[in-house]
Amino acid sequence: LLQLKQLERLRYSLVDQSSDIKRKIIALLDQVFPEYEDMFSEVFGTSSSELLKHYPMPEDIQAIDTETLAKFLNDASKNSYGERRAHEKATKIKESAEDTFGINMATDAFRMQIHLLLEQISLLDEQIDELDKKLMKLVDNQNTHLTTINGIGYPTAAVILGEIGSIKRFERPEQLVAFVGLDPAVKQSGNFEASYVKISKRGSPYLRRAIWYAAFSASQCDPALSQHYKRLKSRGKSHQVAVGAVARKLTHIIFAILRDQKPYEPHVK
Numbered sequence: 001l002l003q004l005k006q007l008e009r010l011r012y013s014l015v016d017q018s019s020d021i022k023r024k025i026i027a028l029l030d031q032v033f034p035e036y037e038d039m040f041s042e043v044f045g046t047s048s049s050e051l052l053k054h055y056p057m058p059e060d061i062q063a064i065d066t067e068t069l070a071k072f073l074n075d076a077s078k079n080s081y082g083e084r085r086a087h088e089k090a091t092k093i094k095e096s097a098e099d100t101f102g103i104n105m106a107t108d109a110f111r112m113q114i115h116l117l118l119e120q121i122s123l124l125d126e127q128i129d130e131l132d133k134k135l136m137k138l139v140d141n142q143n144t145h146l147t148t149i150n151g152i153g154y155p156t157a158a159v160i161l162g163e164i165g166s167i168k169r170f171e172r173p174e175q176l177v178a179f180v181g182l183d184p185a186v187k188q189s190g191n192f193e194a195s196y197v198k199i200s201k202r203g204s205p206y207l208r209r210a211i212w213y214a215a216f217s218a219s220q221c222d223p224a225l226s227q228h229y230k231r232l233k234s235r236g237k238s239h240q241v242a243v244g245a246v247a248r249k250l251t252h253i254i255f256a257i258l259r260d261q262k263p264y265e266p267h268v269k
Contacts, residue, residue, distance in 0.1 A: 004138050005162035011131045011155065012206060018124045025052075025117050032102040032110045033058050039093050049118065050076035051093075056114040057107050058097035066090050148263040149253060150225070151218030156210045160254060163207035167258035176255045179203045180211055182248050211254070215247035224266035225249060 022044055029036045029043075040048040051073065055061045061069065070090035074081045081089060135158040139147070146157040170176045177183050181203040219229035225246050232242040257264055 001142075001162060001165055004135065004142075004158050005165075007131055007135055007138070008155070008158040008162045009206060011128060011135070011158075012209075014124050014128050014131070018121055018128070021117050021120050021124070025114055028110055028114055028117075032104075032107065033097070033100055034102055035096040035100055039089075039096060044121070046078075047073055047076040047081075049121075052114060053118055056111050058100045058102060059104070059107060060111075061094060061097040066094055069094060143261070145257050145261065145263040146254065149214070149218070149250070149257070150222035150266070151214040151216075151250075156214050159206055159210035163204045163210075164254075164258070167255065170255065173252040173255040177248055177251045179207070180247075180251055181205075181208045182211070182244065182251060211247050211251060212243070215243050215250045218250060219243055219246045222266055223268045227268055 026037070026043065037043055042048060054072070055064065055069075064072075066087065067090075070083070070086040073089055074083065074086035077086075132155060136154045139154050139157045139161065142161055144157060144161060146152050146160060147154060152160070164170075164176070164179075167176075170179065174183075215225070218225040219242065220226060228249055229242050229246050232245055233239070237245070253264060256262075
């Protein structure tokens with residue numbers, strides 16, 4: 001459990017570093033090629049990342065012909081585009097590069113920054129992948145059934161196990177909810193006491209983050225939890241409030257699974 005706690009926190013750190021670097025690259029592209037983000041559904045997807053590594057500046061794209069660019073995109077996407085779509089994509093990218101509103105000064109400095117930052121992302125991706133393999137083994141050694149819950153994979157299970165430690169520390173699921181920081185915050189002054197919709201956010205931020213994202217996923221893909229989410233939405237609750245309720249219900253499920261050591265079975269009403 002101590003190994004899990006150390007490694008899942010390191011994983012969070014690496015993921016956050018990667019996200020920060022991606023924001024820096026987007027900021028650079030906004031200066032030199034602001035139209036680029038509209039060219040791809042995911043700026044850091046496979047084909048887009050390869051394009052940025054080899055042709056990061058509009059002038060780089062302008063220097064190659066459409067057919068060469070189309071072949072490059074199709075190869076980078078492992079032929080998922082197909083020749084026709086790749087040619088259409090290449091034409092659109094070249095037109096945007098030629099008509100860009102981005103600045104065209106100090107291009108060597110921008111090119112170097114984008115190149116070096118992309119290298120850092122590649123290194124972080126390799127390290128995260130290495131951590132994931134180790135975390136998977138550690139989670140399996142715990143003989144837990146957490147991954148039977150829709151929305152919880154090995155990385156999330158590693159955070160839950162590492163941050164909770166022994167479930168015997170908690171007598172009731174409400175105590176675990178409070179430890180996660182998903183219980184409602186309460187303001188009290190004199191004789192006045194009011195409950196806010198906001199959560200208390202006490203306890204482990206790593207655990208709260210993991211369960212919140214798991215709840216977001218489960219509210220879409222788990223039969224029982226998605227039903228709970230839709231029921232709350234139909235009553236006029238906001239998305240955030242509904243996901244928060246799913247997160248609390250999910251925490252109760254996590255408590256029961258860790259306590260009873262049994263797989264999750266969704267109960268749809």
